[in-house]
Amino acid sequence: MRKKSFFQKAAAVPHIMWVIMFIAAPMLFVLYFALTDAEGKFSFSNIAELSKYGNVFILSIAFALIATVICLLIGYPLAYFMSRQSERAQKILMVLVMLPMWCNLLIRTYALMALLDNGGLLNSLLVKLGLDKVSIVGTNFGVILGMVYDFLPYMVLPIFTSMTKLDKRYIEASHDLGCNNWQTMTKVIMPLTVSGVISGITMVFVPSISTFYISQKLGAGKIDLVGDTIERLFQNTSTYGVGAAMSLIMMILILISVGIMNRFSDDEDKTVKRGGIR
Amino acid sequence: MEKDIVISLTDISKAFDGETVLDHINLEIHDKEFVTFLGPSGCGKTTTLRIIGGFETPDTGDVYFDGKRINDTPPYERQVNTVFQRYALFPHLNVYENIAFGLRLKKTPEETVREKVQEMLALVNLKGFERRRVTTLSGGQQQRVAIARALVNHPKVLLLDEPLGALDLKLRKDMQNELKRIQRQMGITFIYVTHDQEEALSMSDTIVVMAEGKIQQIGTPVDIYNEPENAFVADFIGESNILDGMMLSDYKVKFSGHIFDCVDTGFERRELVDIVVRPEDVDVVSKDTGMLTGTVTSVTFKGDYYEIIVDVGGFKWMLETSDFVGVDEVIGLDIEPEAIHVMKKSEYSGKFGDYSTFSDEMDHLGDIIDEEDEE
Numbered sequence: 001m002r003k004k005s006f007f008q009k010a011a012a013v014p015h016i017m018w019v020i021m022f023i024a025a026p027m028l029f030v031l032y033f034a035l036t037d038a039e040g041k042f043s044f045s046n047i048a049e050l051s052k053y054g055n056v057f058i059l060s061i062a063f064a065l066i067a068t069v070i071c072l073l074i075g076y077p078l079a080y081f082m083s084r085q086s087e088r089a090q091k092i093l094m095v096l097v098m099l100p101m102w103c104n105l106l107i108r109t110y111a112l113m114a115l116l117d118n119g120g121l122l123n124s125l126l127v128k129l130g131l132d133k134v135s136i137v138g139t140n141f142g143v144i145l146g147m148v149y150d151f152l153p154y155m156v157l158p159i160f161t162s163m164t165k166l167d168k169r170y171i172e173a174s175h176d177l178g179c180n181n182w183q184t185m186t187k188v189i190m191p192l193t194v195s196g197v198i199s200g201i202t203m204v205f206v207p208s209i210s211t212f213y214i215s216q217k218l219g220a221g222k223i224d225l226v227g228d229t230i231e232r233l234f235q236n237t238s239t240y241g242v243g244a245a246m247s248l249i250m251m252i253l254i255l256i257s258v259g260i261m262n263r264f265s266d267d268e269d270k271t272v273k274r275g276g277i278r
Numbered sequence: 279m280e281k282d283i284v285i286s287l288t289d290i291s292k293a294f295d296g297e298t299v300l301d302h303i304n305l306e307i308h309d310k311e312f313v314t315f316l317g318p319s320g321c322g323k324t325t326t327l328r329i330i331g332g333f334e335t336p337d338t339g340d341v342y343f344d345g346k347r348i349n350d351t352p353p354y355e356r357q358v359n360t361v362f363q364r365y366a367l368f369p370h371l372n373v374y375e376n377i378a379f380g381l382r383l384k385k386t387p388e389e390t391v392r393e394k395v396q397e398m399l400a401l402v403n404l405k406g407f408e409r410r411r412v413t414t415l416s417g418g419q420q421q422r423v424a425i426a427r428a429l430v431n432h433p434k435v436l437l438l439d440e441p442l443g444a445l446d447l448k449l450r451k452d453m454q455n456e457l458k459r460i461q462r463q464m465g466i467t468f469i470y471v472t473h474d475q476e477e478a479l480s481m482s483d484t485i486v487v488m489a490e491g492k493i494q495q496i497g498t499p500v501d502i503y504n505e506p507e508n509a510f511v512a513d514f515i516g517e518s519n520i521l522d523g524m525m526l527s528d529y530k531v532k533f534s535g536h537i538f539d540c541v542d543t544g545f546e547r548r549e550l551v552d553i554v555v556r557p558e559d560v561d562v563v564s565k566d567t568g569m570l571t572g573t574v575t576s577v578t579f580k581g582d583y584y585e586i587i588v589d590v591g592g593f594k595w596m597l598e599t600s601d602f603v604g605v606d607e608v609i610g611l612d613i614e615p616e617a618i619h620v621m622k623k624s625e626y627s628g629k630f631g632d633y634s635t636f637s638d639e640m641d642h643l644g645d646i647i648d649e650e651d652e653e
Contacts, residue, residue, distance in 0.1 A: 167366070169362055169363075169364070169366035170366055170368060172333055172353070172360075172362070172366065173360070173362060173366040173367075173368070174368075174379075175332075175333075175352065175353040175354045176331060176353050176354070176358075176359055176360045176362075176428075177354075177359065177379050177380040177383065177427070177428075177431065178354045178380050178383045178384065178431070179354055179383060180352075180354055183383060187379075187383075188368060191370040192368075192369070192370055
């Protein structure tokens, strides 16, 4: 192989500096704070402290799972619908899906609050119609709604991409061999768009499990997820180490779940080798 | 309606974005027949096939299957199966599951599935490939899987859309024989789409020659070759010298400044006609005894014969001869009455003429043109 020229090496320097300063170094800090006690000595005391927060972890995982499943149930049919439209209509729908992403997450969440709050648009409309108010903000439902609202595009886009890449001939072939529309969906389209589903799930699950803003605002401070807890722990210097430990465990959890998802897409290939889907 | 007609198309027209692709097609296909739709890119042959398969709806006209109108029957309820142009094998399933796909949908018992899949694998010479992923197969093997996947459902009619287009020449010849064998063995109607005239001539019972959305001629390979209906068919099937001529009376025709005996009757006196003479039907004789004389302008060795171009009064003839002649030699041409085929003038008259611009290269380029843009 040809040696890289000086210029080629030099071009990578800014990026490497960036990675060291803003990604590697903070992670090492997290690791350091997580595994040392107040005197700076190596210790697992911070990790041990986390046992108090077991239910927070469980709640976070549950919320993230529910939000991901709902995103999938809404996003998959939507992506399918979009992929069946004319190219022009696809572009318009694509913009509609992406539109919320052009707006900052915090502002979007505030907007959702303005809609759903006790004195918000929805409730004033209900009152005008002579109906009872619904309280959404401050409930589990409100938080999950916020997650779904904020992260749905991340589910739709990868699935849509894998749908548009799907060769139309496979669909024709399945009709030709006797599949009606539903059977074509379950036997051909779904198995061939698994990769899109997997990246969609990853892209929704990861931000959902680590969010703190949505749960703070739409949970009205009543619902404590991992993200909120970490934020609070870091606001107090004496619990810095525990916060770091919690962040560390969080990162490990996310790595494991991404790993599991990747295994799924590998398995897809292995099933084919073994004998396919029955 | 005749009893053994499986599919009939009546007055089918189809346009895409205002462009006419099929122009009032009428066609009957008989049971257990090997029918080929033959024509250049964009002639509408694939669209006709897709209408029979149910993937396109005709703008006008009706499609009948076993005497029943099936215009509105979706593909999955039709008793036809398709072998797609580039196979469209399901990449998430192995060879066995691809072939079993149609049977599984019909809730066939596992025992029967295994039996039938094995039977199909034997038919297409792919025993032992059950567990292979379809993406690891060669083009020829994928082709066989596609055929097995369609045939296992025992369709009344099998549609094949340029199934051999992606294979190399040697493999294509083998597969042609194999397809013909399978068709006889299974007793199924095959409707085959190709732009390769040689393939059409060697495999078909009936050839439907198409151009510009219209059927130009329907007939057996021998009929189509020997009795082309117009200049287009004559030019498209095999090599032809196509000349302007005039019928003087029955059995007498004048072209190239010479009056020939011929076997054609039934034309008006002095009617202008197109004359077709196949290159292999012209005898090369000495310049003194020939009906026509001309100068040889090129000689190409073709293995068992020479292909020569002869300039006769400005018109370039193509001849095939086993005798060697040199370039610039003046020779005589003799044409038997049976070798002269007289055709009515058509919209294609004058579009195909002599071989003055002919080159082998052009011919091959024409074969490569992808049919993908058709539709």
